[in-house]
Amino acid sequence: MHEMAIAQSVLEIVLDECRRHRMKTVDRINVQVGALAAVVPEALTFCFQVVAQGTPAENAALDIETVPVVMRCPLCGELFEMEDRLDMCPQCGPVVSGLSLISGREMTVMSIEGRGSDDGA
Ligand SMILES: [Zn+2]
Numbered sequence: 001m002h003e004m005a006i007a008q009s010v011l012e013i014v015l016d017e018c019r020r021h022r023m024k025t026v027d028r029i030n031v032q033v034g035a036l037a038a039v040v041p042e043a044l045t046f047c048f049q050v051v052a053q054g055t056p057a058e059n060a061a062l063d064i065e066t067v068p069v070v071m072r073c074p075l076c077g078e079l080f081e082m083e084d085r086l087d088m089c090p091q092c093g094p095v096v097s098g099l100s101l102i103s104g105r106e107m108t109v110m111s112i113e114g115r116g117s118d119d120g121a
Helices: 002-021 041-051
Strands: 023-034 061-067 070-072 079-081 100-103 107-116
Touching (some): 002 041, 002 107, 023 041, 041 061
Antiparallel strands (some): 023 107, 070 100
């Protein structure tokens, strides 16, 4: 399952941050997922709960935001959001090749909220 791999990547980043900031409990994780990644938020949440078991993130709420696919036209340099066609520039029309993907494929952990070990503060 595709979401399982993404959940594992999210968990790795989160656990890394936990070590860095000495967090014992993670409450909330904000994740941005590109539209091209075609992630089903419910499935990702489920997978995350599975992989996070026994870690400081096991009870964390996962906030998933889907970001649009943004392309750049090689002819006019225009940045535009992809609707349903990958090869259309709003200025130039159909573009045969050379469109660059600016965003939309990646998964980014935007922020992590958690609590430290000392006194729960
Ligand atoms: Zn163009």
